[in-house]
Amino acid sequence: MRIAYLHAGSIPSVYANGIHVMRMCDAFSAAGHDVTLYALPPSYQAHDPYKYYGVRHRFRIRTVPLPDDTHSSLLARAETVRAILADDVPDLVYGRDPYSVLAAADLAPAVYESHQLWNDAHALEVESRLLSHPALERVVVITHALARDLQAAHDGLGPLPTLIAPDCAEVPVTPHGPTEAPVLPGRSGAVRIGYVGHLYQGRGIELILELAALLPAFDFHLLGGTPKDRAHWEDPCPLTNVYFHGHQPPGAVSAYFPAFDVVIAPYQRKVYTADGIAETGRWASPMKVFEYMAHGRAMIASDLPVLREVLHDRVNCLLRAPDDTHAWLTAIQELMADEALRLALGNTARREVLERYTWRRRADHVLAGDSLIV
Incomplete structure (x- = not known):
């Protein structure tokens, strides 16, 4: 399956959302899917983003900049993403960016992932439109608590097609990890x-x-x-x-x-x-x-x-x-x-x-x- 992952953050960056997104794209690739990640330009300089994040698969990363930090620019970027996808329509649109996922939802089935409730009225309205879109297959949340609160925030839409999927981890080959651990400062023998x-x-x-x-x-x-x-x-x-x-x-x-x-x-x-x-x-x-x-x-x-x-x-x-x-x-x-x-x-x-x-x-x-x- 060809998956377009739509991300509203930078890759690479110092933020946890970048780690999550790269790990998910890596896992989709490991499952045999053809993945393209659409993200903001880097906010952290790394020669090789795949090595920086420690992912195993070199899926495509395409940057789509944000014109400026306003709601109108979020909509403009979303339309740019949609125009790119319209030239090469994926089988699935997946992402944590409600603006871009909504804009592209008329092109392909969509899965929206949420990690928090928006405290911005404009973003909440865009999310509400996305959650009621007929192309939305499901909304993925990380905890039962968020599932309950997201349902309450959009209760007028009726029951949401919610799937709870906690965050995860890469498991080292051995429980003790790599054989060469970095040398840490401190006292020899100290806990x-x-x-x-x-x-x-x-x-x-x-x-x-x-x-x-x-x-x-x-x-x-x-x-x-x-x-x-x-x-x-x-x-x-x-x-x-x-x-x-x-x-x-x-x-x-x-x-x-x-x-x-x-x-x-x-x-x-x-x-x-x-x-x-x-x-x-x-x-x-x-x-x-x-x-x-x-x-x-x-x-x-x-x-x-x-x-x-x-x-x-x-x-x-x-x-x-x-x-x-x-x-x-x-x-x-x-x-x-x-x-x-x-x-x-x-x-x-x-x-x-x-x-x-x-x-x-x-x-x-x-x-x-x-x-x-x-």
Whole structure:
């Protein structure tokens, strides 16, 4: 099948949506489909976008710029995308850009993927038109919470053809990942606590620094973050056991996981995207959580309703209240005192990813639409 994936973000970029889109295009390609990704021009310089993201297939990437940052330009870009597709009509239009997917929906069947509710009235109106379009086969969402809220936001349209497909991960050949892990700074023999992800508001960076102050014998490694966000946290940080590694190419991140004894996902009750533009904590399905699981690392995560859709305390992780520093402290201490528990949690988590949460499995699932949930 020939799939046109329509993306409203840049490729490459430093943002998580780019990782998700590239992983899905890679999985569609692995399933034998002919994929072309339409995206904004790069916002991050990388010589080879496929190597940068660590994807295996070199599907086509075609850039379609945005004239300017206005609603009219979003519509204009969508029409440009449609004109390109009209010259070579695909079998399926798939994407997270409601403007472009709507514009192209009269050309081919469409699948729309949503990761949050729009807080912009114009975008919400465009999304509503897309959700009522006869060419829309289904809408893919990442959590049950988002499925419920999306239905409520568009309740006048009747039951939506919703399919729930959580985020996923690439599973390393061995649970310990690449044989050559990067050399990390810090003390030889010190316990290493790892965090991978952006440093935005609501990601729990304050909690990590509190824990580092309470556990001076442990080294804390934070992987990710733009230069601006990294400077915000690192410059005033007096702790000598905290290491900020900054943004790394998504394709290189896998090599770091084997170096961590415990990984943490301290999401707060409100989680914001870049520059605080949107609050998405209610619907989040963090890719980094699935990457932790895929690498068989013992994880401590925030006990939030949306994360409980995937995570289960003392089964595939330890869950702790995001605002209870003492509970996180004792959870780290418990894991480091109980190797059997660390191994059991990590092994269960990795097995669950293999069985349920691989990108290839997700790609097959969203195209088949074999489990619609209204």
